[in-house]
Amino acid sequence: MAEATLYYEDFPPGLRLPLGPFEVTAQDIIDFARQFDPQPMHLSREAGEASILGGLAASGWHTCAMLMRMMFDSYISRSSGQGAPGIDSMEWKRPVLAGDILSGFSEVEAARPLKSRPGIGMVTCRHELVNQRGETVLVARNASMIRQKSTPENAP
Amino acid sequence: MAEATLYYEDFPPGLRLPLGPFEVTAQDIIDFARQFDPQPMHLSREAGEASILGGLAASGWHTCAMLMRMMFDSYISRSSGQGAPGIDSMEWKRPVLAGDILSGFSEVEAARPLKSRPGIGMVTCRHELVNQRGETVLVARNASMIRQKSTPENAP
Numbered sequence: 001m002a003e004a005t006l007y008y009e010d011f012p013p014g015l016r017l018p019l020g021p022f023e024v025t026a027q028d029i030i031d032f033a034r035q036f037d038p039q040p041m042h043l044s045r046e047a048g049e050a051s052i053l054g055g056l057a058a059s060g061w062h063t064c065a066m067l068m069r070m071m072f073d074s075y076i077s078r079s080s081g082q083g084a085p086g087i088d089s090m091e092w093k094r095p096v097l098a099g100d101i102l103s104g105f106s107e108v109e110a111a112r113p114l115k116s117r118p119g120i121g122m123v124t125c126r127h128e129l130v131n132q133r134g135e136t137v138l139v140a141r142n143a144s145m146i147r148q149k150s151t152p153e154n155a156p
Numbered sequence: 157m158a159e160a161t162l163y164y165e166d167f168p169p170g171l172r173l174p175l176g177p178f179e180v181t182a183q184d185i186i187d188f189a190r191q192f193d194p195q196p197m198h199l200s201r202e203a204g205e206a207s208i209l210g211g212l213a214a215s216g217w218h219t220c221a222m223l224m225r226m227m228f229d230s231y232i233s234r235s236s237g238q239g240a241p242g243i244d245s246m247e248w249k250r251p252v253l254a255g256d257i258l259s260g261f262s263e264v265e266a267a268r269p270l271k272s273r274p275g276i277g278m279v280t281c282r283h284e285l286v287n288q289r290g291e292t293v294l295v296a297r298n299a300s301m302i303r304q305k306s307t308p309e310n311a312p
Contacts, residue, residue, distance in 0.1 A: 036221040037228060039237060052238055052273075060240055061217075061224045065192040068217045072193060081195060082208055084216055087246035092239075117208075 006079035007149040008121030011108050019070040019129065020103030024058060029098055032062040045098070057095040063138055064090065067127060071106060080147035082120055088141040096137050104129035109141070113148065120145050162235035163305040164277030167264050175226040175285065176259030180214060185254055188218040201254070213251040219294055220246065223283060227262060236303035238276055244297040252293050260285035265297070269304065276301050 026045070033042035037059035040047035048056040058066070064087075096102065110124040122143050129138040182201070189198035193215035196203035204212040214222070220243075252258065266280040278299050285294040 032221075036225045039228070039232065041239070059224065060242065061221050064220055064243075065188075065217050068215065069192045072195070076195065083197070084248065086216065086248045087220075087243055089245070090243035092242045 006075060006146075008080075008111065008113070008123065008146040009149050010079075011111055011123045011146060013108050013111055015108040017075045017106045017108075017125075018103070019067070019074055019105055019127070020101070022066055022070050022102045024066065024096055024098060024100045024102060026056055026098035029056055029058045029062065032065070033059055037061055048097075053095040054097070055095065056098040058097075060090075060092040063092060063096050063129075064140075066096075066102065067129065067138060067140065070102070070104075070129075071127070074106070076144075082117075082145040082147060084142060084144045086142065088124070088143065090140045091138065093139060094131070094135055094137045096131070100137075101132040102129045102137065104138075114145065117145070119148050121148050122146075162231060162302075164236075164267065164269070164279065164302040165305050166235075167267055167277075167279045167302060169264050169266055171264040173231045173262045173264075173281075174259070175223070175230055175261055175283070176257070178222055178226050178258045180222065180252055180254060180256045180258060182212055182254035185212055185214045185218065188221070189215055193217055204253075209251040210253070211251065212254040214253075216246075216248040219248060219252050219285075220296075222252075222258065223285060223294060223296065226258070226260075226285075227283070230262070232300075238273075238301040238303060240298060240300045242298065244280070244299065246296045247294065249295060250287070250291050250293045252287070256293075257288040258285045258293065260294075270301065273301070275304050277304050278302075 041051035041053050042059045045056040106125040106127045109126050113121045124143040127140045130136050197207035197209050198215045201212040262281040262283045265282050269277045280299040283296045
């Protein structure tokens with residue numbers, strides 16, 4: 001991980017952070033599905049096309065993992081992140097199909113210092129991903145714990 | 157996938173379906189993290205122990221994927237599942253650490269036929285996972301689309 005350069009104070013409400021582009025390959029879809037979600041529509045083009053998803057489609061849980069990777073590459077790798085308590089909401093709006101290229105943004109919706117953990121703040125983001133046709137495939141919201149600048153252990 | 161034997165009608169509110177046991181290995185934690193969430197506390201024991209997670213800890217998104225696998229092995233593999241619209245809520249209550257053994261249940265909270273998709277019903281479950289010490293590590297809620305028995309295409 002790169003040296004921490006982003007602190008809680010660097011995530012004010014309204015900030016938009018870009019996500020992607022991220023290419024979704026058939027092999028990635030199949031590899032994830034074999035390990036975690038081996039339903040037919042995630043394992044073969046034929047079964048995907050016969051399903052309501054309309055093609056070889058990533059497991060929704062795989063799309064979640066891809067979102068995490070895009071967040072990491074965009075800003076979490078440079079931030080003093082301390083983990084997250086969960087996911088507030090996750091909507092899989094459309095299938096993510098083999099060959100799709102995803103991009104989007106995380107937008108800070110709220111930020112507050114944590115009383116229970118001095119020196120750490122909670123940042124809530126709304127995440128949105130679209131495919132190469134501009135169709136929204138994912139809308140989600142979650143909060144992350146990020147270290148504050150103004151604590152003794154962060155003082156130079 | 158096994159032949160479909162469970163339909164919408166087989167998931168009445170109150171039904172509890174067992175999940176796990178599922179062993180979480182250090183290698184699995186590291187492999188997932190390298191691909192999707194390469195934060196230090198998910199990549200090495202030393203960094204995990206130095207973090208607020210207290211040990212080599214699975215990415216929360218990895219815990220989601222493990223939940224999916226446990227659901228598949230317990231009932232989705234035998235059901236006529238048609239996908240899911242998302243996640244209503246996901247709480248990562250405690251770290252999932254290398255060596256943990258997870259188990260738990262999915263409990264049906266609600267079930268309703270879908271007006272927009274005749275022949276398919278929506279089943280909402282609450283999921284809970286505990287570790288080998290009986291500590292709750294995950295509480296989640298989501299809905300899945302499952303084919304109904306009583307449609308012409310399912311008639312024998």
